[in-house]
Every structure is written in structure tokens, then in C-alpha cells.
Amino acid sequence: MDRRRFLAATAAVTAAQKPALAAGLPDVVVAGAGAFGGWTALVLRERGYKVTLLDAYGVGNSRASSGDESRHLRAGYDDRAVYSGWAFRAMAEWKSREQEFGKKLMYPAPRLQMAGSLTKALSAQRAIFDELKIPYEILGQDDLRRRYPQINFDDIGTAFVETPTSSAVLKARESVVAVADRFAAKGGTVRIAQAKPGAVAGRTLADLDLGRNGRLSASLFVFACGPWLPKLFPQILGRKISSPRRELYYWGVPAGDTRFNWPNLPTWSDDVLGNYGFPNFDRGVKVAPPHAGLFQQDPDEDERVPSAYLMRRAREWVARRFPGMADMPILESRICQVETTANGDFIIDRHPDFDNVWIVGGGSGHGFKHGPLIGGYVADRVLGSMGDPELARLFALAGRGDI
Numbered sequence: 002m003d004r005r006r007f008l009a010a011t012a013a014v015t016a017a018q019k020p021a022l023a024a025g026l027p028d029v030v031v032a033g034a035g036a037f038g039g040w041t042a043l044v045l046r047e048r049g050y051k052v053t054l055l056d057a058y059g060v061g062n063s064r065a066s067s068g069d070e071s072r073h074l075r076a077g078y079d080d081r082a083v084y085s086g087w088a089f090r091a092m093a094e095w096k097s098r099e100q101e102f103g104k105k106l107m108y109p110a111p112r113l114q115m116a117g118s119l120t121k122a123l124s125a126q127r128a129i130f131d132e133l134k135i136p137y138e139i140l141g142q143d144d145l146r147r148r149y150p151q152i153n154f155d156d157i158g159t160a161f162v163e164t165p166t167s168s169a170v171l172k173a174r175e176s177v178v179a180v181a182d183r184f185a186a187k188g189g190t191v192r193i194a195q196a197k198p199g200a201v202a203g204r205t206l207a208d209l210d211l212g213r214n215g216r217l218s219a220s221l222f223v224f225a226c227g228p229w230l231p232k233l234f235p236q237i238l239g240r241k242i243s244s245p246r247r248e249l250y251y252w253g254v255p256a257g258d259t260r261f262n263w264p265n266l267p268t269w270s271d272d273v274l275g276n277y278g279f280p281n282f283d284r285g286v287k288v289a290p291p292h293a294g295l296f297q298q299d300p301d302e303d304e305r306v307p308s309a310y311l312m313r314r315a316r317e318w319v320a321r322r323f324p325g326m327a328d329m330p331i332l333e334s335r336i337c338q339v340e341t342t343a344n345g346d347f348i349i350d351r352h353p354d355f356d357n358v359w360i361v362g363g364g365s366g367h368g369f370k371h372g373p374l375i376g377g378y379v380a381d382r383v384l385g386s387m388g389d390p391e392l393a394r395l396f397a398l399a400g401r402g403d404i
């Protein structure tokens with residue numbers, strides 16, 4: 002999809018006529034208050050609907066994929082132009098929402114994609130940046146050494162450098178809390194409750210079973226339950242979404258040393274040794290080691306304790322790439338699950354068995370940044386607008402491969 006068509010498709014996120022839903026009921030219930038559900042609930046509320054936002058463990062909880070401290074916003078997506086365009090537009094949305102919320106949530110920072118040489122994927126990305134007019138640089142080893150003397154580039158031949166125009170660190174947990182707060186301030190209802198599909202009448206879901214919290218009826222239901230989606234809908238999603246475990250560490254910096262702090266250190270992805278991460282804000286330098294195998298993580302049951310093996314690998318990486326941090330300690334860790342689809346495309350589609358149930362998920366390790374646009378896109382779709390057919394196909398359940 003080219004940029005013009007993409008912008009036209011996503012610009013449809015405007016105040017559409019409010020379609021009538023069944024009278025006397027909460028119009029919409031959104032289950033799941035992570036990035037996807039929270040933004041969806043906020044936009045629906047802004048369009049005048051009565052919306053209840055449910056979360057089994059509460060907004061910004063530590064089990065959720067959106068519950069970590071930080072997530073990256075970057076337009077670099079190799080050859081996947083649609084997501085580059087979305088990310089670039091999302092940055093403008095984040096900026097304006099930040100002002101509206103009165104809270105600093107986004108920290109612009111360059112991104113170094115370190116490689117041995119310019120790969121096919123990076124060349125494709127360069128063509129997309131040129132087309133979308135997103136600034137970037139491609140630097141060789143000497144320039145990298147001069148610009149970032151705190152990084153060891155011995156085995157790095159080149160880096161694609163995304164600028165702060167399209168790359169930033171987002172405060173993840175704080176953002177989902179800010180979105181839910183704004184939603185509540187605008188008249189939305191936020192509740193802690195675990196939702197399961199309840200009574201059914203033909204192709205209509207009549208209500209939700211909230212277990213100890215009773216039942217809840219509505220006209221329309223959106224399930225934005227991230228890695229929990231395959232547990233909720235095993236028949237249709239059991240083979241479409243997997244939830245591999247990831248470990249993240251927050252690494253200590255030397256006392257009085259600001260070389261590894263934002264904005265002195267960029268964000269990075271290291272395609273040579275395999276690693277990505279962010280500079281220190283307050284919790285430490287965030288280091289994500291390459292994952293070991295595809296261990297599935299049960300988002301409800303599994304313990305969030307880091308493994309000795311990955312800690313060792315991360316420590317080796319830190320010592321090699323950031324020699325000035327070689328002896329520093331791990332300060333904190335997060336164990337997260339990436340709810341991933343076979344091709345990394347989101348799932349935004351109606352449940353095949355119900356006319357009034359939507360599934361919104363499949364963030365696939367890159368969904369957080371798109372939250373504000375996803376909210377608008379989902380609101381359009383669930384309220385009856387098809388939008389761009391190519392986007393609808395990209396996010397459709399039908400025709401999608403198994404994981």
C-alpha cells in the first residue's frame with residue numbers, strides 16, 4: 002500500500018455518525034485495558050458511546066504486555082511499509098495526546114540499527130523512508146565511533162540511524178494508566194473483572210460472565226485481551242496466536258556517569274550479536290537479550306523470574322558493547338510474553354460466530370506504539386465502517402496462517 006492510500010485509509014478515523022445500538026444497555030464493553038483495549042475504549046467514548054472497560058488484573062498490571070516500563074516507537078520496519086506509515090502517524094498522535102493528558106509519555110531518541118553491512122531488509126527500509134520522507138542517516142564505523150564513543154563498534158560495519166523525528170521511547174505502563182484515566186474523566190467506566198463470553202442468542206452475544214462479579218450485558222463487545230486471547234477463544238485463535246516468553250533487564254550505570262542516559266545514548270537493535278534496548282531514564286539501561294527457544298508463557302500462571310542462562314548472555318553482551326558498564330549490576334527484570342501471529346500482522350476482525358463481538362490483538366511485539374491509531378481504526382470498524390479493504394485484509398482472521 003502506498004503512502005497516499007495509507008493516509009487516506011487511516012484518516013477515516015474521524016467522528017463518524019453515531020450508529021444506534023440497542024437502547025438501555027451499556028453500548029460497548031471492552032475487555033482488556035492494555036494498549037489496544039484502552040485506546041479503543043477512549044476513542045469510542047469520545048465518539049459518544051457509553052463504554053465500560055474491564056480488566057481482569059487492573060490497568061497497567063505486570064502480567065500485561067503493556068505493563069512494562071517502556072516500549073519503542075520507531076518507523077523502521079524493514080520492508081513493511083504499512084507499519085512504517087502507521088508508526089510515523091502514531092508519533093504525531095502521541096505528541097498531541099501527551100499535551101492533552103498533561104503528562105510526559107514520549108522521549109524522542111535516535112535508533113541505531115547496527116549491522117555488519119547494509120542488508121536487503123535495511124535497503125528496503127531506506128526506500129520506504131525515502132518514499133515517506135522520513136529522515137535517516139546511514140553511518141559507517143568511523144562516524145559511529147565518533148558519535149557514540151561509549152559503544153564498542155568493533156564488529157559493526159554500518160548502522161541505519163533513525164532520527165528522533167520518527168523514533169522515541171514511550172513510557173508504557175504510565176501511558177496505559179493515562180489513557181484509562183482520561184477515559185474515566187470523559188465519563189467511561191473502568192472495572193476490575195475477568196470477562197468470559199456469556200449467554201448467546203443466535204449470532205448475538207447477549208452478555209459477559211464476570212465470575213464473582215456477576216454478569217454484564219451490552220450491545221457490542223470488544224475483546225482486546227492480548228496474550229489471553231487464545232485462552233478465551235481456543236477454537237478460533239488457539240493456532241493463530243502464540244505467547245513466547247521474553248526477558249528484559251534494567252541494568253545499572255556507573256555512579257555519576259551520564260553516558261548511558263537518555264538523551265546521550267540512543268535506542269539500538271544489534272543485528273550482529275542479537276539484542277535491543279533503550280537508554281537509562283530512571284530504572285536503568287534496558288537490555289533485551291535474544292530469546293532462547295520459543296518457551297510459551299501462560300500469562301496467568303507462570304512465574305516472572307529471570308533465567309540464569311539469559312542473564313549470563315545479557316551480561317556478556319553488555320560487557321562487549323558497553324565496556325563502561327561491564328561490571329554493573331542488573332537492577333530489575335521483567336518477564337513478558339509477546340502475543341505473536343504467524344506473520345506479525347495484528348488481528349482486528351469480527352468473531353466469525355457473532356455479529357456483535359470483535360477481536361483486537363496479535364500485537365506481535367510491535368503493537369504498543371500504534372495504540373492511538375488502533376483505537377481510531379477499531380472504533381471505525383466496530384461501528385460499521387469497512388475502511389480501506391487492504392488494511393481490513395491485513396488484519397483479517399480469515400486466510401491467516403497458523404503459528
Ligand SMILES: Cc1cc2nc3c(=O)[nH]c(=O)nc-3n(C[C@H](O)[C@H](O)[C@H](O)COP(=O)(O)OP(=O)(O)OC[C@H]3O[C@@H](n4cnc5c(N)ncnc54)[C@H](O)[C@@H]3O)c2cc1C
Nearest residue numbers: 033035036037057066067073196227364366367368369370
Ligand atoms: C518484550 C516485549 C517487547 C515489546 N516491545 C515493543 C516495542 O518496543 N514497541 C512496540 O510498539 N510494541 C512492543 N511490544 C508489543 C506491545 O507491548 C504489545 O503489542 C501491546 O502492549 C499489546 O497490548 P494489548 O492491549 O493487546 O495486550 P495487553 O497489554 O497484554 O493487555 C491485555 C489486557 O487484557 C487483560 N485481560 C486478559 N484477559 C482478560 C479477560 N478475560 N477479561 C478482562 N481482561 C482481561 C489483561 O489483564 C491485560 O491487561 C513488545 C512486547 C513485548 C512482550
